[in-house]
Amino acid sequence: MAEVNPHAYNTPWQFRADAWCRLEEASYRLSTAVARGRDLAPLIELVEGLLARLRPFERYWAFPGSHIFNQTQRLFSTGAYDKFGRTVAKINHGLVTESYRSGVLGSPLEGESEALNVGGAIAEVLGHHLPARPYFELLIVATMTEAQELALANGVHSWRRPDDAFLYEIVVVGSGDEAVIAAQLNANVQACAITRRFSHRSHRDLSALAHFVDTHISEDLADHSPDERVEILAKAIREARPEIDLYLITELEVEDIAGRLGHHFRRIFHAGEGTLDRHLSLLEGVAARYRTPFFSALREYSHRPTGVFHALPISQGKSIVDSHWIADMLDFYGLEVFLAETSATCGGLDSLLEPTGPLRDAQQLAAKTFGARQTYFVTNGTSTANKIVEQALVAPGDIVLIDRNCHQSHHYGLLMAGAQVTYLDAYPLNQYSMYGAVPLREIKARLLALRAAGKLDRVKLLALTNCTFDGVVYDVERVMEECLAIKPDLVFLWDEAWFAFARFHRIFRKRTAMHAAKAIHERLRAPEYRQAYLPYAEELAGADDEALLNRRLMADPARARVRVYATQSTHKTLTSLRQGSMIHVFDQDFDQKVQEAFHEAYMAHTSTSPNYQVLASLDVGRRQADLEGTELVQKQVENAMQLRDAIDKHPLLRKYMHCLSTGEMIPAHFRPSGLDQPLRTGLRNMATAWEQDEFVLDPSRITLYIGGTGIDGDTFKRVELMDRYGVQINKTSRNTVLFMTNIGTTRSSVAYLVEVLVKLAQELDDRITDMSLTDRAHHERAVLRLTSPSAPLPDFSGFHTCFLERNGDGSPSTADGDVRRAFYLGYDDSFCEYLTSDEVEQKMESGEQVVSATFVTPYPPGFPVLVPGQVFSRQILSFIRSLDTKEVHGYRPHLGYRVFTPKAIEMAEATARPWSRLGDSSRADGRLGIDLGVESLAAQAKPEPRPQVGGDADPLRVPG
Numbered sequence: 001m002a003e004v005n006p007h008a009y010n011t012p013w014q015f016r017a018d019a020w021c022r023l024e025e026a027s028y029r030l031s032t033a034v035a036r037g038r039d040l041a042p043l044i045e046l047v048e049g050l051l052a053r054l055r056p057f058e059r060y061w062a063f064p065g066s067h068i069f070n071q072t073q074r075l076f077s078t079g080a081y082d083k084f085g086r087t088v089a090k091i092n093h094g095l096v097t098e099s100y101r102s103g104v105l106g107s108p109l110e111g112e113s114e115a116l117n118v119g120g121a122i123a124e125v126l127g128h129h130l131p132a133r134p135y136f137e138l139l140i141v142a143t144m145t146e147a148q149e150l151a152l153a154n155g156v157h158s159w160r161r162p163d164d165a166f167l168y169e170i171v172v173v174g175s176g177d178e179a180v181i182a183a184q185l186n187a188n189v190q191a192c193a194i195t196r197r198f199s200h201r202s203h204r205d206l207s208a209l210a211h212f213v214d215t216h217i218s219e220d221l222a223d224h225s226p227d228e229r230v231e232i233l234a235k236a237i238r239e240a241r242p243e244i245d246l247y248l249i250t251e252l253e254v255e256d257i258a259g260r261l262g263h264h265f266r267r268i269f270h271a272g273e274g275t276l277d278r279h280l281s282l283l284e285g286v287a288a289r290y291r292t293p294f295f296s297a298l299r300e301y302s303h304r305p306t307g308v309f310h311a312l313p314i315s316q317g318k319s320i321v322d323s324h325w326i327a328d329m330l331d332f333y334g335l336e337v338f339l340a341e342t343s344a345t346c347g348g349l350d351s352l353l354e355p356t357g358p359l360r361d362a363q364q365l366a367a368k369t370f371g372a373r374q375t376y377f378v379t380n381g382t383s384t385a386n387k388i389v390e391q392a393l394v395a396p397g398d399i400v401l402i403d404r405n406c407h408q409s410h411h412y413g414l415l416m417a418g419a420q421v422t423y424l425d426a427y428p429l430n431q432y433s434m435y436g437a438v439p440l441r442e443i444k445a446r447l448l449a450l451r452a453a454g455k456l457d458r459v460k461l462l463a464l465t466n467c468t469f470d471g472v473v474y475d476v477e478r479v480m481e482e483c484l485a486i487k488p489d490l491v492f493l494w495d496e497a498w499f500a501f502a503r504f505h506r507i508f509r510k511r512t513a514m515h516a517a518k519a520i521h522e523r524l525r526a527p528e529y530r531q532a533y534l535p536y537a538e539e540l541a542g543a544d545d546e547a548l549l550n551r552r553l554m555a556d557p558a559r560a561r562v563r564v565y566a567t568q569s570t571h572k573t574l575t576s577l578r579q580g581s582m583i584h585v586f587d588q589d590f591d592q593k594v595q596e597a598f599h600e601a602y603m604a605h606t607s608t609s610p611n612y613q614v615l616a617s618l619d620v621g622r623r624q625a626d627l628e629g630t631e632l633v634q635k636q637v638e639n640a641m642q643l644r645d646a647i648d649k650h651p652l653l654r655k656y657m658h659c660l661s662t663g664e665m666i667p668a669h670f671r672p673s674g675l676d677q678p679l680r681t682g683l684r685n686m687a688t689a690w691e692q693d694e695f696v697l698d699p700s701r702i703t704l705y706i707g708g709t710g711i712d713g714d715t716f717k718r719v720e721l722m723d724r725y726g727v728q729i730n731k732t733s734r735n736t737v738l739f740m741t742n743i744g745t746t747r748s749s750v751a752y753l754v755e756v757l758v759k760l761a762q763e764l765d766d767r768i769t770d771m772s773l774t775d776r777a778h779h780e781r782a783v784l785r786l787t788s789p790s791a792p793l794p795d796f797s798g799f800h801t802c803f804l805e806r807n808g809d810g811s812p813s814t815a816d817g818d819v820r821r822a823f824y825l826g827y828d829d830s831f832c833e834y835l836t837s838d839e840v841e842q843k844m845e846s847g848e849q850v851v852s853a854t855f856v857t858p859y860p861p862g863f864p865v866l867v868p869g870q871v872f873s874r875q876i877l878s879f880i881r882s883l884d885t886k887e888v889h890g891y892r893p894h895l896g897y898r899v900f901t902p903k904a905i906e907m908a909e910a911t912a913r914p915w916s917r918l919g920d921s922s923r924a925d926g927r928l929g930i931d932l933g934v935e936s937l938a939a940q941a942k943p944e945p946r947p948q949v950g951g952d953a954d955p956l957r958v959p960g
């Protein structure tokens with residue numbers, strides 16, 4: 001029977017689960033071997049090995065807990081194998097079924113006082129069963145003997161009351177480093193009580209845990225005062241688990257300490273006082289996170305009898321329950337969902353457009369959970385969330401930088417807002433026909449070009465997708481900090497449609513918008529940063545663009561404003577009904593500059609009949625993420641890594657497919673860590689790569705390279721996976737399919753997918769063996785086609801000059817184009833014609849520029865290769881021709897591409913706009929100028945052309 005090696009796992013949860021199962025199996029075999037008089041030595045060795053593996057871990061969980069684990073080991077070491085086997089079986093049963101969470105589990109140790117059965121004892125005394133209640137663990141940081149720990153655990157049980165909303169057990173650790181470890185390992189920990197009596201450093205050997213731990217206390221606690229030690233520990237626990245409620249228990253003057261350290265803790269208690277008070281505070285802390293104001297209000301409302309004289313016949317099921325023809329709808333959905341169908345905005349409910357009650361509270365709770373200053377619920381997905389943010393922030397004529405392969409909602413959002421759009425090119429992955437992400441150098445270069453053109457004051461927003469569909473993740477903090485160095489009031493929109501879950505993993509979290517915004521905000525205010533900035537600014541004075549591109553820039557702490565927005569499809573990665581999304585805001589200037597516009601934009605895009613079920617699900621999904629996000633995301637990542645391993649290590653699968661690694665999806669020059677497969681080598685390495693590399697790969701998304709099968713991605717998805725085995729996936733490319741794990745992914749679903757892939761590979765293998773020579777040649781050609789690089793992915797070719805702004809001398813200014821003008825020009829049929837691919841090519845050969853009147857989007861890969869106003873290039877044509885996909889939105893097979901007629905271009909050219917600040921040129925953020933935060937640098941910038949106020953004041957105007 002195999003050993004369990006923690007290094008084969010990415011989360012302690014899975015390792016522990018497997019180790020206990022193995023231990024149960026081994027101890028059963030040991031007791032049967034005793035009964036049958038067999039050789040015990042190999043089994044004893046195996047059990048010893050497993051116990052040794054588990055030993056360093058068990059003290060960080062309340063069940064079975066150190067005491068019972070030690071007693072169980074004693075049964076083994078004294079040769080009581082039978083009793084040992086039964087005890088291990090009970091413990092494992094408790095773990096597998098999670099019955100330990102009920103608080104009524106008898107001690108697994110026979111004859112042991114029912115230490116863990118206090119909940120049961122209470123129920124007996126009171127003569128009723130305790131209702132099922134959520135369970136959590138309280139981490140106590142204090143030096144104690146085992147006897148003191150046991151007494152405390154019993155004390156905790158004695159405080160329990162039948163009407164407590166939750167049950168909890170305690171985990172005690174005696175040192176600061178172990179406390180940080182426990183917070184990382186044990187996802188059941190929801191609260192932590194720190195005493196002032198804990199050791200600087202554990203005397204235990206903690207090396208076995210290192211593989212699962214990445215957050216540490218970097219300072220030597222021995223060098224610090226007790227107050228400082230408490231503070232350092234509190235910060236380290238916060239870094240690992242920001243959601244945990246922290247308490248301080250002290251024998252010293254509570255009032256005084258509260259003044260000094262209060263902001264780190266939820267409450268500070270005096271050690272000698274009221275244990276019941278502490279108990280109730282703990283429960284209240286978790287209850288505050290458990291609250292779901294809108295969901296609860298909706299539930300309550302739905303059970304009230306109401307007369308509905310409102311345009312919602314389905315409300316409370318009224319149009320269904322007595323129907324002769326649609327009873328099956330009720331059977332399928334159940335009554336509750338219809339009881340909750342309402343659009344009432346009073347009677348305990350609230351209005352999404354002007355929330356003042358439970359919806360406002362729910363949004364505030366979400367803001368806390370996601371680390372935002374404000375959070376807004378959106379019922380029409382991130383497609384709408386993006387449009388709301390863009391409309392709120394961007395005025396006509398504002399320049400927006402955005403990755404060209406962003407989601408279509410941005411293209412529409414920006415054209416509606418009337419932005420001058422600068423498309424940024426992501427690095428291409430031609431081998432797989434996918435894009436990576438936009439290098440920081442490219443973003444800086446664009447900003448510097450705009451600076452040189454004197455247009456920096458009009459640059460408003462940088463919008464990027466993080467992570468990308470394929471899982472490429474930016475260094476969010478670095479991108480923002482360097483951009484703020486060039487443009488101190490730049491606003492950022494991070495499209496985190498795929499990344500809401502990232503907040504709940506301590507390594508992922510650092511690359512989320514809200515976390516990075518807070519980190520920059522704190523850093524800019526830190527005296528050390530201000531000190532470091534001065535010599536940096538002096539050193540950089542007079543630096544040319546190349547020098548600025550080549551070094552890491554610092555934002556000027558006196559001028560930079562932290563203005564960050566994130567849009568998340570909660571429904572894609574956390575629990576929410578379809579279309580449930582959130583907008584998170586961390587904008588220092590929100591109240592003064594955005595609030596009104598945000599409200600208008602929200603009204604413009606939000607239905608006046610929002611779906612309450614979606615809103616309630618966002619509220620409950622937030623609760624879940626807050627209380628069990630850590631555990632669920634850990635499991636998700638573990639499942640994803642198990643899937644990768646199962647595929648890559650399978651001898652048959654390896655012949656035809658493999659999971660693309662970080663090394664394959666992110667070129668080496670973006671990865672100073674040099675790590676090709678960061679997570680495979682432990683959380684610490686993952687943390688290193690995520691700390692250092694410009695781009696990292698989200699390990700929960702798995703791009704399977706299937707070029708070796710000779711089957712293209714689309715066919716593999718539709719025919720092989722979906723039609724034959726019901727496996728649903730979302731995205732494919734020419735030679736890849738993308739598997740996304742999520743918090744609902746189970747080990748069984750991973751196993752099923754592996755089983756399906758093995759079946760497919762086996763069939764393919766059999767087919768190839770039986771192929772005729774002709775069939776084989778055909779197959780080999782298909783493989784060759786899919787494994788050779790396709791036509792290179794096209795860069796953004798540029799807008800036609802008629803959609804660019806003009807300098808005073810009539811020459812085109814910078815590359816940002818007026819997409820809205822081009823888009824609406826295309827509404828007029830008389831300005832457009834259709835050309836086939838060959839006709840476009842002929843025109844290009846004769847030196848004519850052909851300009852697209854529409855978005856042209858091949859699916860897959862699903863990003864527009866042409867936007868309205870963009871000129872065709874040979875690269876674009878050959879890319880589209882090389883695609884296997886039949887679906888090209890914006891291309892009509894019988895007619896061709898919709899392009900502008902030469903007459904339309906001529907007219908657009910004649911009315912091309914001189915560049916000027918359109919809209920309100922006195923807007924305060926225009927002031928902040930274009931230097932790098934250093935006056936001497938500003939002096940070197942080219943003189944700004946004076947805005948031509950009164951130019952083409954109507955950006956909506958279509959010429960002609």
Ligand SMILES: Cc1ncc(COP(=O)(O)O)c(C=O)c1O
Pocket residue numbers: 380381382383384406407409465469495497498569579581
């Ligand atoms: C990057 C990105 N942003 C936004 C969206 C739109 O999100 P939703 O489906 O929630 O409207 C998507 C959808 O796939 C997306 O991939």
